[in-house]
Amino acid sequence: xLGVKDVARLLCVSEKTIYRxxxxxxxxxxxxxxxxxxxxxxxxxxxxxxxxNVSYEIFDYNxxxxxxxxxxxxxxxAGGIYYHVSGKTKENVLRSIVNxxxxxxxxxxxxxxxxxxxxxxxxxxxxxxxxxxxxxRNPIVLHINRPVVSICFLDEPMDFNALDGKPVDTVFTIxxxxxxxxxxxxxxxxxxxxxxxx
Numbered sequence: 001x002l003g004v005k006d007v008a009r010l011l012c013v014s015e016k017t018i019y020r021x022x023x024x025x026x027x028x029x030x031x032x033x034x035x036x037x038x039x040x041x042x043x044x045x046x047x048x049x050x051x052x053n054v055s056y057e058i059f060d061y062n063x064x065x066x067x068x069x070x071x072x073x074x075x076x077x078a079g080g081i082y083y084h085v086s087g088k089t090k091e092n093v094l095r096s097i098v099n100x101x102x103x104x105x106x107x108x109x110x111x112x113x114x115x116x117x118x119x120x121x122x123x124x125x126x127x128x129x130x131x132x133x134x135x136x137r138n139p140i141v142l143h144i145n146r147p148v149v150s151i152c153f154l155d156e157p158m159d160f161n162a163l164d165g166k167p168v169d170t171v172f173t174i175x176x177x178x179x180x181x182x183x184x185x186x187x188x189x190x191x192x193x194x195x196x197x198x
Contacts, residue, residue: 001030001037010043011052044183048190049127049163070181072149072188078102079148079173084155090120093154094134097173101150112136116173126162131193135174135182147176147185 007027008015021027028042080102087093098113115136119125126132150173157167172189176182192198 002040002043003038004036007038007043011047041179041183044186045125048133048186051128051190051194070147070184070188072185072192075147075149075185076151078146079150079175082150082152085152085171086155087158088156090158090160091117093152093158093171094120097134097150097152097171100152101148101173101175103148103175104144107144112175124161124163126160126168127190127193128162128164128166129193130157130166130169131172132160132162132168132170133172133174133186133189135176135186144175144177147174147181149174149185149189 002010004015004018008018011018018027022029022036028039028046030037030039080100082097082100085093085096085100087096094116095113098109098116103109103112116134119137120134122137124132125134150171152171152173154169154171157169160168162168174182174185174189176185
């Protein structure tokens, strides 16, 4: 868990700005014994949805996991790219995506679908400009050996409750084996989507 000073440094803003966001209920925060605390995963998701730049310090977990070697192209090659994904509702679309994804046989697809829906019910994973990044709430519960990213282009754009109100037509689905890896993947996708040519 992070404090206000940590979050201000990671988001490259002043502590005053953090307190302003807290007062407006605009940032995910917990109050423990009168002290504000922030969850790194929730903070990264929020910063991505707001298109904020995040310091790479957020990935400093002081362990030897080789996060910087993760290649989005390798992850997408493993997870797959799918066109004309059908579904009239968010549930239908996520079910279609789970059924299409290239994942190990020992992963229960019903459990994965329910995990994605549970995260979605906490708040939309649509980040705007027609893009959503659904993922499970706690990456470790899947016990996968290697992370994967699937890209799905929907048959018809649909409402994902995005902050900008735009319907979603492109879905990046992330499955990872740790929170650190998940944050790294999310950051890299966010960086790519900020490129004007993309």
